[in-house]
Each structure stands twice: as C-alpha cells, then as structure tokens.
Amino acid sequence: MPLVIGLISGTSVDGIDAALVDITGTDVDLKIELLAGATYPYPETLREQILQVCAGAAVSMAELAELDDAIAIQFAQAARDIQISHPPADLIGSHGQTVYHRPPLKLGNQPAVETLPGASLGYTLQLGRGELIAHLTGIKTVSNFRAADMAAQGQGAPLVPKVDAYLFSSPTQHQCIQNIGGIGNLTYLPVRQDDWIDRVCGWDTGPGNTLLDLAVQHFTGGSQTYDQDGNWAASGTPCDALVEQWLSQDYFQIAPPKSTGRELFGWDYFNQCLVEGEAYNLTPTDLLATLTELTVRSIIMSYQNFLPQMPQRVLLCGGGSRNLYLKQRLTDQLGASQVLTTDEAGVSADFKEAIAFAVLAHWRNLGIPGNLPKVTGANSAVLLGNVYPSLGA
Ligand SMILES: Nc1ncnc2c1ncn2[C@@H]1O[C@H](COP(=O)(O)OP(=O)(O)OP(=O)(O)O)[C@@H](O)[C@H]1O
Numbered sequence: 001m002p003l004v005i006g007l008i009s010g011t012s013v014d015g016i017d018a019a020l021v022d023i024t025g026t027d028v029d030l031k032i033e034l035l036a037g038a039t040y041p042y043p044e045t046l047r048e049q050i051l052q053v054c055a056g057a058a059v060s061m062a063e064l065a066e067l068d069d070a071i072a073i074q075f076a077q078a079a080r081d082i083q084i085s086h087p088p089a090d091l092i093g094s095h096g097q098t099v100y101h102r103p104p105l106k107l108g109n110q111p112a113v114e115t116l117p118g119a120s121l122g123y124t125l126q127l128g129r130g131e132l133i134a135h136l137t138g139i140k141t142v143s144n145f146r147a148a149d150m151a152a153q154g155q156g157a158p159l160v161p162k163v164d165a166y167l168f169s170s171p172t173q174h175q176c177i178q179n180i181g182g183i184g185n186l187t188y189l190p191v192r193q194d195d196w197i198d199r200v201c202g203w204d205t206g207p208g209n210t211l212l213d214l215a216v217q218h219f220t221g222g223s224q225t226y227d228q229d230g231n232w233a234a235s236g237t238p239c240d241a242l243v244e245q246w247l248s249q250d251y252f253q254i255a256p257p258k259s260t261g262r263e264l265f266g267w268d269y270f271n272q273c274l275v276e277g278e279a280y281n282l283t284p285t286d287l288l289a290t291l292t293e294l295t296v297r298s299i300i301m302s303y304q305n306f307l308p309q310m311p312q313r314v315l316l317c318g319g320g321s322r323n324l325y326l327k328q329r330l331t332d333q334l335g336a337s338q339v340l341t342t343d344e345a346g347v348s349a350d351f352k353e354a355i356a357f358a359v360l361a362h363w364r365n366l367g368i369p370g371n372l373p374k375v376t377g378a379n380s381a382v383l384l385g386n387v388y389p390s391l392g393a
C-alpha cells in the first residue's frame with residue numbers, strides 16, 4: 001500500500017501508458033509491484049493535433065484550452081480503465097503530455113538575450129490538467145511535475161533518475177538505465193555504497209526513436225509509423241561519415257545537465273538529415289540505418305565523454321528496447337558492458353516511466369523531493385508536482 005496509478009504519454013505521442021502500482025516503503029526501502037499496465041492509444045485526430053502543436057503550430061488560447069481538457073479526459077479514462085478488476089487506487093501521478101520543452105539558457109555558451117526577466121529559465125508544458133483528472137476520477141492527483149525543478153533553474157528533466165536509483169542500484173555493479181523512447185535518456189547508478197546517491201547522474205542522450213519514426217513515415221507515405229524490430233534498418237548500411245558529422249553538433253558535445261525534445265529532434269532536423277543523406281547518395285534503407293546508428297553512437301559517445309566510468313551493465317527500457325537491430329548495435333559497441341532490458345531486472349521496460357510517475361506522486365504526497373539536482377542542474381532538491389485533492393477530500 002498505497003495503490004498508485006502512474007500515467008504518461010511520452011515524446012513518441014503514441015498513447016497513454018498507465019501503470020497500477022502497489023508501493024511499499026519510501027526511498028531506500030522502496031518496493032513496487034506492478035498490478036496492471038496498459039497503453040491506451042490516443043484517438044487519431046487528437047494525436048494529430050498534439051503532434052502539430054509539438055511541431056510548433058500556432059494555436060489560440062481557446063484551442064490550447066480544448067486540447068488540455070481533451071488530453072485530461074483521455075488520461076482520466078485510462079486511470080479508470082486500469083483499475084478494472086483491481087481495488088481502487090489511492091493516488092494518481094499524471095505526467096501528462098509534453099507539447100513544449102525549452103531547456104534553460106546556459107550562460108556562457110548561449111547569447112545572453114534576455115527579453116524578459118526569467119527568460120534564461122527553462123519552460124516546459126505538459127497538457128492534461130490534473131485538477132480535471134482528479135475531478136473525473138474522484139482520486140487525488142499529482143501533475144505538473146517538471147515546473148518546480150525548472151523554477152529552481154533546472155532542466156525539468158530527466159526526473160526518472162531518482163526513482164531508477166532506488167529501484168535498480170546494486171551493491172556490486174555500476175549500471176546505466178537507458179530509456180530509448182522518442183528521446184533517449186539515461187540514469188547512471190554507481191555501486192550502492194557510501195554517498196552513492198549523490199553520485200547518480202543522468203541526462204537526455206538525444207534522439208531515441210523520433211528520427212527513425214519520422215523516416216519510416218516519410219518513406220512509406222504514412223502507411224507505417226515505426227521500423228518494426230529494426231528490420232528495415234538492419235538491411236541497410238550506416239554511413240559513418242554522416243554519423244560523425246551529426247555527432248559534432250552542439251547537443252551531443254555539450255556537457256550535462258542537458259535535456260531535449262521534439263523541438264530539436266523533430267521534422268526540421270529530419271528534413272536536414274534527408275538533404276545531407278542525399279549528398280552521400282544514401283538510399284532510404286541506408287538513411288534509416290544511419291539514423292539508427294546516430295541513436296546508438298550518441299548514447300555511447302555520451303557515456304564515454306560524461307560518465308565517471310563505463311557501466312558494467314546497461315538495462316534498456318522504452319520502445320527502442322524492442323528494436324532488435326538497435327539493441328544489437330548497442331551491444332556490439334558497448335563491448336564489455338552487459339546489455340539487458342529492465343524486464344530482466346524485474347521492472348517492466350514498457351511501463352517503467354509510468355511506474356516512475358506513480359512513485360514521484362507517492363513521494364510528493366509524503367513531502368519527499370523527486371528531483372536530483374546533480375541530474376537536472378536545479379539549485380536545490382524540490383517537491384515535484386501540484387496536488388489536486390479528490391472531491392470531498
Ligand atoms: N517492436 C518494435 N520495434 C522497433 N521499434 C519499436 C518497437 N516497439 C516500439 N518501438 C519504438 O518505440 C517507440 C515508442 O517508445 P516509447 O513508448 O518508449 O516512447 P515514449 O515513452 O513516447 O518516449 P519518451 O520516453 O521519449 O517520452 C515507437 O514510436 C517505436 O519507434
């Protein structure tokens with residue numbers, strides 16, 4: 001106890017991941033049992049609207065309000081459905097849908113053009129307001145998890161590392177938990193001893209599946225949305241020169257803390273890749289293999305450049321962990337590190353992010369900060385999320 005529902009739709013915008021989790025303990029003694037996990041796809045028109053807003057389409061405040069509530073209604077329905085055949089949940093942690101993410105300006109390597117006070121702070125927007133979810137479900141809901149970290153000058157992401165730390169840390173092995181969703185992000189866990197929690201680090205590695213999904217959509221005229229098991233990329237040949245050229249770009253070179261999103265690794269970025277691929281006469285198959293290699297190499301390069309040491313074990317999660325070609329390329333290039341999925345460590349690779357937001361809500365409810373300042377760059381550990389009581393509470 002308590003029973004907590006975690007809800008998230010990630011940067012792939014493929015649907016709402018819902019996890020019903022039985023949580024015991026707090027942090028050092030944290031234990032979770034996943035009672036139910038399911039993905040509820042968005043209705044196609046809603047998904048299209050979300051993708052357009054993510055791509056920078058201008059929307060009126062009225063349209064934004066409608067979208068916010070349409071998403072909240074879908075999230076509330078997911079919360080209701082995941083409880084079917086289970087005891088009712090005590091709490092919901094709803095990440096919502098990121099539609100905009102602007103990391104803080106880094107003084108020193110960015111032009112210091114502050115048009116308004118606060119312009120150097122990051123800004124992030126997750127739609128699906130928690131107060132409506134609380135109202136529709138009758139369950140106390142925590143949402144808007146990223147804002148407090150950003151107000152404290154943090155990146156607002158990644159937020160999963162503190163949860164990863166207490167779920168996966170080992171007294172004998174130092175490990176990376178590597179999520180490959182739309183965007184890739186990692187948590188590095190030193191061996192669990194002494195001040196280990198202060199040495200946990202993490203950041204967004206760059207594109208996970210976003211560019212691959214865009215390539216598949218482009219080359220199939222929209223009839224396919226992703227490269228199943230990586231079969232298409234596996235039949236191509238990556239262009240190493242192009243991967244090296246892409247890896248020289250700022251995002252891959254700058255040191256953490258860092259976070260990113262579809263604002264950078266979206267259609268404009270893909271279209272540029274397409275043009276650059278033409279200069280090398282790449283076929284669609286070779287371009288897909290080359291983009292897959294970018295995901296792989298960006299992960300490995302960031303480990304080599306920014307981790308205190310290479311991990312003994314890498315646990316993959318997110319949809320990209322099902323891309324067998326991508327997984328094989330990672331395994332080949334990680335050499336001595338063992339590559340598994342979080343499933344093999346007892347935590348669902350599909351629902352780990354949803355589970356994490358259940359735990360973050362639990363911590364918010366107990367007054368325990370959820371961010372790791374070393375990861376996000378925030379100037380302090382802060383309580384994450386706004387709490388909306390259930391009706392009658
Ligand atoms: N069998 C598979 N083979 C290849 N790729 C797959 C497979 N299953 C899922 N994927 C990829 O995983 C993506 C979805 O991953 P996931 O649900 O982890 O993303 P997300 O949670 O939206 O992203 P983020 O973690 O960045 O928020 C799909 O868009 C697809 O590219």
Ligand SMILES: CC(=O)N[C@H]1[C@@H]2OC[C@@H](O2)[C@@H](O)[C@@H]1O[C@H](C)C(=O)O
Nearest residue numbers: 011098101157158159160183185353
């Ligand atoms: C702004 C935003 O939604 N960021 C996501 C995204 O998806 C993966 C990566 O980029 C990660 O930093 C973050 O999500 C996870 C759940 C996190 O905060 O840990």
